[in-house]
Amino acid sequence: MATIRKRTLPSGKIVWLAGYTDGSGNRRFKQLPTRKEADAFIIQARSEVAQGIHVPDSQSMTVGRTADEWLKSVEEAGLERSTLVHYRAHVNEHIRPLIGGLKLSQVTTPRVYAFADDLKAKGRSAETIRRSVQSLGRVFRYAKGRGLAGQNPVTDVKLRRSKREAARVEIPSREELRAILAAAQGRWRPLIITAMFTGLRISELRGLRWSDIDLKRKLLTVSQRADAWKQIGPPKSKSGTRDVPLSPLVVSTLREWRLACPKGEPDLVFPSGAGQVEYHSNIVHRGWYPTQLAAGVVIMVDGKDEEGRSAKVPQARYNFHALRHAAASMFIESRMTPKRVQTIMGHAAIAVTFDIYGHLFEDDEADQAAMRTIEERILG
Template identity: 75%
Template sequence: MASIRKRTLPSGKAVWLADYVDGAGKRRSKQFIRKADADAFLVLARGQVSAGVHVAESQSVTVGQAADLWLKHVEESGLEHSTVLHYRQHVNEHIRPLVGGLKLTTVTTPRVYAFIDDLKAKGRSAETTRRAVQSLGRIFRFAKGRGLAGINPVADVTMRVSKRGKARPEIPTKEELRAILGAAAGRWRPLIVTAVFTGLRASELRGLRWADVDLKRAVLTVSQRADAWKRIGAPKSEAGTRDVPLAPMVVNTLREWKLACPKGDLDLVFPSGAGQVEHHPNIVNRGWAPIQIEAGVATYEDGTDKEGKPIKIAKAKYNFHSLRHAAASMFIESGMNAKRVQTVMGHSSIQVTFDVYGHLFSDDEADQRAMRAIEERLFS
């Protein structure tokens, strides 16, 4: 049974008290200044009780407390360390300062939109805002599943991130790739050669095992990866586990490299000198960047030498991930269809393939034939 009654406080102030019985049969009440607010609350509460999703405000925890419980849960769920760090950053830098003190039951969809506006006012980028809101939604889903929240107010929030002006990936030209391969030497050469022709992610290259390389069949299998903390784990997604064909140059290079490769318990193809997981910055700073500069694939900035005289300082032109883009572009140019490119690249969906490389699937000759056909049909 539910009711609304007027009550005069000891201070003489009049309030409206909304009484109702929750899902556990316990009587609850909440006071309001206006009767209209009490009426609206009672309608909402009775509906939630009927649906089995009501949580009394007095029993609710704050967003910050729910966030702590959620973070503990994701840590214990075995998610990648980098993912947990990103979630913690979202909570501590964006969610806790702005809505952490609010009780879950008081956060409505309009309040979430206000949270978005607050993030924008603080100069947060559209992508940062989107990720913070996603994490807030995950907190509410977690809390709802454990009876700490009746609803997820983020579920009805719509965010549109404009793709206008999104830059296409930077891809080394064939001339630049030939120069890079010509300059690659020593322990870095087999890594660069493999990256150019397979499109493996840096983490997949760092975690690649000899047991997963079949030089007779000219195929390697991606079955694990090494994260930024040099920990071995599963590929980035289910699609990340895949077979990748090898070009003859890769087969020959790896066959020679296998004889000189540092040995270790991890059986890695591209380990450190001690046979352990190679640190990504070492690959970039000691291998990839110097090789580009040696190959003349560089940009030049104004600087000074030790004597203070003006000089041009060479900077590597591309990041290591550009080799993945280069491989994808060559797959597409060779005639691989989009589905096969998705599989070889280990994309989670074909939409990812089209989002990143869709512009490379163009066929100028076919487009011109189509346009001529359209013109002929119009005037025939």
């Protein structure tokens, strides 16, 4: 039998005491600040007891302890190292400090929204908030699957970023791309050219093997990647494994580069000088940024001149991922279908392609032609 009664604490504060019988026949009580919350709790508790999934507060683990067990389980499952690093950051930097001491049974959907609001108040970015809430949901999914929690309060949480706030990706102009090509030198030139015309991610370029390239068929196969710790592994998703067509410039550049490419057991196309996996930072700081500076593709930022005085100094304008965006824009400009662009880019879903590059598929001339046709049909 479930009951709700009003109670006045010694401090004079009024609370509501919800009483119910758990699945073992034991009488349980929970104190809540409002009658509305007490009613909602009783409804949820009775439903969970009926389903055999109810966990009383006294037997509930804390969010922090559960998160630790979840992290241990995903590590044992062999998840990619970079993914584990991100999960630990979400737990240790965001979840544990704010709600780690709460019991699982105390975390409701409104409390998850409050958690997101607290992160926003602390200046966390919308993306950090979204990913932290996702990780919290994974913690509860783990807990629910092991009978530690009756419900996953994150399931009904919807955090949507306003389209007005979503900035379009920065894509180098044709003039900038030409300048970069003219300035690219040495072992960085074939790497930059391949990135610019294939759209491969930097991790995929670092793991690319000569056996993955068929220069006669003018085709490249993405079948592995190198992570931040230089470990070779499969692409992060099934869609990451794909065939990418090669332009004549890429074919001729790679054919020439193969003769000078450092040899090593991994048989990599873009290895270090010793023929091993190259560091991400080396590509960016020794190759990509200096090439942009040489090409004049820069922005002016506050810094110091050669004599140590405050002055505006040039800084490379784009990160390496901009070459991937440049490739996608050229695919779209060449009238490839959205589905084909998705396949070549290795996006998991067509929605990802449209979210990032949807504005590039716009055709002003076709839109105007359609509007004229509509007008003619109405006006005659």
